Amino acid sequence: MFTMNRRQFAGLMAAGLALPKTALAQSDGSKTLTVRFYDDPAGFDPANIFRIENENIAFNIFSGLTSYDGQTGEIIPDLATSWETPDNKTWTFRLREGVQFQKGFGEMTSEDVIYSYNRILDEATASPYRSTLASIVTMEAPDPYTVVIELDAPNGGFLHTVANYHQGQIVSRRAIEEAGDQVRWQPVGTGPYYLDMIDVTSRIVLKRHEGYFRGAAPIETIVFNIIKDEATSTIALRNGEVDLVMRANREENLTTLRAEGFTMNSVMDYAVALKVLNPEFEPFADVRVRQAIFHAIDYEAITGAISPSLSQATNSILLPWMPVYSENIPTYPYDPDRARALLAEAGYSGGFSFRHLGTSAQGVTELQQFEIDFLSQVGLDMQMELVDTPTFNQRRNAGEFQMATRLLPAVDPDLILFSYLHPDNTVPGGLNGARYNNPRVTELLHAARAAVDPTERMALYEEIQQIVMTELPYVPSYANNVFWPGKSTVTGVHINYLAQVNFYDVDMTVA
Structure with a gap:
C-alpha cells in the first residue's frame, strides 16, 4: 500500500x-x-x-x-x-x-x-x-x-x-x-x-x-x-x-450486474498467473518436484468453482491468441497419483513444507485455500507467508521467497519469454525469479527475436516452449479475464x- x-x-x-x-x-x-x-x-x-x-x-x-x-x-x-x-x-x-x-x-x-x-x-x-x-x-x-x-x-x-x-x-x-x-x-x-x-x-x-x-x-x-x-x-x-x-473481480458481483443489464466490457485470456519456484529452496531445484506440483492441483476445477467468468486453467506461460503460441508442448493434467510418484522418485515420499509469499492486504484467497488443500493430498504443506504490500514487492523483486505468484501482461511474447527466462533478467535485476538459466533456451530466444522468416521464427519459439514446459521453472495456474462493467x-x-x-x-x- x-x-x-x-x-x-x-x-x-x-x-x-x-x-x-x-x-x-x-x-x-x-x-x-x-x-x-x-x-x-x-x-x-x-x-x-x-x-x-x-x-x-x-x-x-x-x-x-x-x-x-x-x-x-x-x-x-x-x-x-x-x-x-x-x-x-x-x-x-x-x-x-x-x-x-x-x-x-x-x-x-x-x-x-x-x-x-x-x-x-x-x-x-x-x-x-x-x-x-x-x-x-x-x-x-x-x-x-x-x-x-x-x-x-x-x-x-x-x-x-x-x-x-x-x-x-x-x-x-x-x-x-x-x-x-x-x-x-x-x-x-x-x-x-x-x-x-x-x-x-x-x-x-x-x-x-x-x-x-x-x-x-x-x-x-x-x-x-x-x-x-x-x-x-x-x-x-x-x-x-x-x-x-475499473476491474470487477468477484463472480457474484458480475452475476448481479449482468442480470441487471449493465454492459460487461471485457477481454479474455489477457495474462497468465504463474507460480514462481525458487530453486535455491532445495526441493524446488528438482524438476520432478516442480512437475508434481503441477499434477497435484486441479486448476480447472478450482476456476470452475470460484470464478468461471474471471479465469480458466492454462497449460503454458504464453497465451493462445499470441501468434507464436504452440500447443505442441508437455501438459500436466490433474493426477495426484502421478504427483505422489514423482515426489517419491525425487526422495520426498513423506512430503515437505514450503512457504508461499503473499500480501496481508489480500490475505489467503479462496483460490489459495483450494491450492493448499490439493497439495496436502499429496503430502505437501503450503504455508502462506503474508507481509505488507511494500515488503511483498521488495522481496518478490529481490527473489527472497520460496514460492510466489507473478502475472505479467504483455502483447509481445518476447517480453514474457525474455523477462522470465533470460539469465540477464535474473532477480534482483529482472523478473526471472526462478533463476532460470538454460544456454540453449537463451540461444533460441535471441535467434527467434532475430528471425525474419515466419516459419523459422515459429519453429524456434515452439522449441523454447517445449523445453521450458518440460523443465517447468514456472507453473502456470490460470489465465485471467478482465471485466469493466458500465x-x-x-x-x-x-x-x-x-x-x-x-x-x-x-x-x-x-x-
Missing part, C-alpha cells in the same frame, strides 16, 4: 495537486465520466510505474512511438507516423510534426524521444525496465522529426519495445527536471488527457488535452473515485455514483491485452 509522509503531502499541495472532497457540477453541458479506481495510486512516472490501475492512467497521459489498437491488439502508429528497418537492427522512425506536450511544455521532437530512453537506461533512474532497452547501441536525431536507433542484434519485436507502455512512453525533459522528487505525481505527456488533480486518499481527475494531436477527446473530465471494496463499487455503479467500474450509456470501452482502456475512444450519452 502506498503511504505518504508529511513532506510528500506538502509537496503535492505546493504543486496544486490537492483535490476537494467533492467535485463541482458542470453547468456548460460538457461530459464528465466517473470511474471506479480500485487501489491507492502509486504514481505515474513511466520509468518506475507499477500495477495495472496506475498504468491505465499513464496510458492516457503519455504516448509512445507506437501503440496498440484497443480492439485487435495490433501495433499502430502513435508519435511515429511511419518506420523502416532493412534488417530489424537499425530502426528509423518518422515523427509527427507539431505534437504538443500538455501544460505548455512545448513541442515534442526527436530529442525528447532520445532523452526518454536515456533516462530509462540511466542507472541513477533505477528503472525496472532498463533491461528492456539494454539492446540499444546508439540513438541519433538527424532532424527534429527523425530518430534512428541501432540495436546490438536484430529484434523483430522492437515496435513493442517503443509502444505506449512503461519504457516506451515519451516524457518532457523540462517537465521531469521541474518536477524533481515529485515526478511521479506530476506526469506530463502528449496523450489525450492530463493529470488535473489528485487526492491519493479519494480520487484522481484527468482533463482533456485540447491540443492532442488526434483532436480533443469526446469526454472533457474523467474522475477516478478510489473504491477499494468490490461490493461497494458494485453498489456505486447500481446507484449511479460511478459510470464505469452503464449502457458509456460506449467505446475497449480493453486491450494489457488490461488498459484508451479513454480517447470512450464516449457517453448525457441525459
Whole structure:
C-alpha cells in the first residue's frame, strides 16, 4: 500500500495537486465520466510505474512511438507516423510534426524521444525496465522529426519495445527536471488527457488535452473515485455514483450486474498467473518436484468453482491468441497419483513444507485455500507467508521467497519469454525469479527475436516452449479475464491485452 509522509503531502499541495472532497457540477453541458479506481495510486512516472490501475492512467497521459489498437491488439502508429528497418537492427522512425506536450511544455521532437530512453537506461533512474532497452547501441536525431536507433542484434519485436507502455512512453525533459522528487505525481505527456488533480486518499481527475494531436477527446473530465471494496463499487455503479467500474473481480458481483443489464466490457485470456519456484529452496531445484506440483492441483476445477467468468486453467506461460503460441508442448493434467510418484522418485515420499509469499492486504484467497488443500493430498504443506504490500514487492523483486505468484501482461511474447527466462533478467535485476538459466533456451530466444522468416521464427519459439514446459521453472495456474462493467450509456470501452482502456475512444450519452 502506498503511504505518504508529511513532506510528500506538502509537496503535492505546493504543486496544486490537492483535490476537494467533492467535485463541482458542470453547468456548460460538457461530459464528465466517473470511474471506479480500485487501489491507492502509486504514481505515474513511466520509468518506475507499477500495477495495472496506475498504468491505465499513464496510458492516457503519455504516448509512445507506437501503440496498440484497443480492439485487435495490433501495433499502430502513435508519435511515429511511419518506420523502416532493412534488417530489424537499425530502426528509423518518422515523427509527427507539431505534437504538443500538455501544460505548455512545448513541442515534442526527436530529442525528447532520445532523452526518454536515456533516462530509462540511466542507472541513477533505477528503472525496472532498463533491461528492456539494454539492446540499444546508439540513438541519433538527424532532424527534429527523425530518430534512428541501432540495436546490438536484430529484434523483430522492437515496435513493442517503443509502444505506449512503461519504457516506451515519451516524457518532457523540462517537465521531469521541474518536477524533481515529485515526478511521479506530476506526469506530463502528449496523450489525450492530463493529470488535473489528485487526492491519493479519494480520487484522481484527468482533463482533456485540447491540443492532442488526434483532436480533443469526446469526454472533457474523467474522475477516478478510489473504491477499494468490490461490493461497494458494485453498489456505486447500481446507484449511479460511478459510470464505469475499473476491474470487477468477484463472480457474484458480475452475476448481479449482468442480470441487471449493465454492459460487461471485457477481454479474455489477457495474462497468465504463474507460480514462481525458487530453486535455491532445495526441493524446488528438482524438476520432478516442480512437475508434481503441477499434477497435484486441479486448476480447472478450482476456476470452475470460484470464478468461471474471471479465469480458466492454462497449460503454458504464453497465451493462445499470441501468434507464436504452440500447443505442441508437455501438459500436466490433474493426477495426484502421478504427483505422489514423482515426489517419491525425487526422495520426498513423506512430503515437505514450503512457504508461499503473499500480501496481508489480500490475505489467503479462496483460490489459495483450494491450492493448499490439493497439495496436502499429496503430502505437501503450503504455508502462506503474508507481509505488507511494500515488503511483498521488495522481496518478490529481490527473489527472497520460496514460492510466489507473478502475472505479467504483455502483447509481445518476447517480453514474457525474455523477462522470465533470460539469465540477464535474473532477480534482483529482472523478473526471472526462478533463476532460470538454460544456454540453449537463451540461444533460441535471441535467434527467434532475430528471425525474419515466419516459419523459422515459429519453429524456434515452439522449441523454447517445449523445453521450458518440460523443465517447468514456472507453473502456470490460470489465465485471467478482465471485466469493466458500465452503464449502457458509456460506449467505446475497449480493453486491450494489457488490461488498459484508451479513454480517447470512450464516449457517453448525457441525459
